[in-house]
Amino acid sequence: MMRKVCLSLALCAACWVHAGAPPRDSATAPKRVVAAGGEITEIVYALEAGDRLVGVDTTSNYPAEVAALPKVGYVRALPVEGIMSLRPDVILLAGEAGPPQAVSQLQGLTQVESIDSRWSRAGLFARVDRIGEVLDHTDRAASLKQSLQHRFDQVDQRLPLAAPPRTLFLLSAGRRGTQVAGADTQAQALLDDLGLPNAAAGSGFKPVSAEALVALDPELIIVAETVPGSFHREDWPLLEQTRAARSGRVLVADAMLLLGFGPRMPQALNRVLDVVQGKGGGQ
Numbered sequence: 356m357m358r359k360v361c362l363s364l365a366l367c368a369a370c371w372v373h374a375g376a377p378p379r380d381s382a383t384a385p386k387r388v389v390a391a392g393g394e395i396t397e398i399v400y401a402l403e404a405g406d407r408l409v410g411v412d413t414t415s416n417y418p419a420e421v422a423a424l425p426k427v428g429y430v431r432a433l434p435v436e437g438i439m440s441l442r443p444d445v446i447l448l449a450g451e452a453g454p455p456q457a458v459s460q461l462q463g464l465t466q467v468e469s470i471d472s473r474w475s476r477a478g479l480f481a482r483v484d485r486i487g488e489v490l491d492h493t494d495r496a497a498s499l500k501q502s503l504q505h506r507f508d509q510v511d512q513r514l515p516l517a518a519p520p521r522t523l524f525l526l527s528a529g530r531r532g533t534q535v536a537g538a539d540t541q542a543q544a545l546l547d548d549l550g551l552p553n554a555a556a557g558s559g560f561k562p563v564s565a566e567a568l569v570a571l572d573p574e575l576i577i578v579a580e581t582v583p584g585s586f587h588r589e590d591w592p593l594l595e596q597t598r599a600a601r602s603g604r605v606l607v608a609d610a611m612l613l614l615g616f617g618p619r620m621p622q623a624l625n626r627v628l629d630v631v632q633g634k635g636g637g638q
Contacts, residue, residue, distance in 0.1 A: 387409045387443050387445075388408050388445055388446075388447060389411070389427060389438055389441055389445075391412040391427065391446065393415045393417065394449065394479075394617035396408070396411050396421055397611075397619065398483055398499075398618060399447070399490070401499055402490060403495060404492060405420060407490065408421075409424070412427055412430040413428060413430070414429070416609070417609075427441070430453075431451055431453045431454070433453065433457045435457050438461065445489060446465060448468065448469045449470060452469070470482050474541045476507060478616060479618075480500055509621070516549070516551075516628075520551065521552050521554040522552065522577060523535065523555060523573035523577070524542040525577065526578075527585045527586035528560075529581055529585050533563060534562055535561055536553075536555065537561065538553070538559075540558070542577075545613060548624060549628065549631075555571065565591050565593040569597060573597055575599050576594070578605070579608065586607055588605075606626060608626060
């Protein structure tokens with residue numbers, strides 16, 4: 356009973372905060388935007404609408420300006436009252452945003468837009484289109500898509516690879532340890548875009564040992580860090596026994612760059628190709 360009372364009080368407080376916002380002319384006043392999902396935040400900035408952001412989730416770490424914004428929590432564990440205290444006109448949610456109960460409550464309090472979550476170039480273009488519509492920046496969205504397509508065309512000029520290396524994709528997840536990416540993950544989608552065979556079996560992200568890594572003997576290793584500097588190569592001495600390490604094909608980079616499928620996707624693809632083709636970019 357006490358939990359129900361507390362929840363009711365929290366919702367009432369959130370409603371009061373939102374209802375208490377001063378009236379605006381929607382045709383002229385800038386919108387107050389909360390973005391939950393690092394790729395969503397990056398698109399808002401790429402559309403030159405970063406000044407509208409009043410809050411972002413903890414996966415939003417790019418560009419540098421985002422560090423000054425209030426954080427509303429992790430994208431999968433969003434707090435209703437905390438978000439509504441920012442008086443958002445619109446909340447842009449990534450596909451994995453949750454929990455469902457919180458999303459449902461937010462939808463009853465203000466405008467909520469669930470943005471396309473496909474891990475692909477088509478998904479990226481759809482995200483740009485929708486966010487451009489919501490922010491009344493359709494012209495900028497069209498320009499951004501044109502720029503992205505040009506950059507993707509440059510990537511495609513480097514494909515297909517003559518001998519695609521067997522690739523092991525690792526997620527360095529801070530306190531959650533290091534995990535290997537299988538099928539049905541953003542990592543698999545990235546590999547598929549470049550035609551790189553996944554050396555790992557199974558699906559999802561699973562813990563991996565150094566011994567298992569050596570047994571797989573990948574020709575390319577990609578490490579996505581959820582926390583910058585969380586992967587310490589010296590802690591994995593057996594890694595040096597793999598063909599990937601012996602040939603200098605180890606890439607360590609930010610997880611949002613590699614797995615966000617945001618405006619930096621062409622950059623991520625080129626970073627991987629640089630390592631594959633011996634043009635630097637690794638660690």
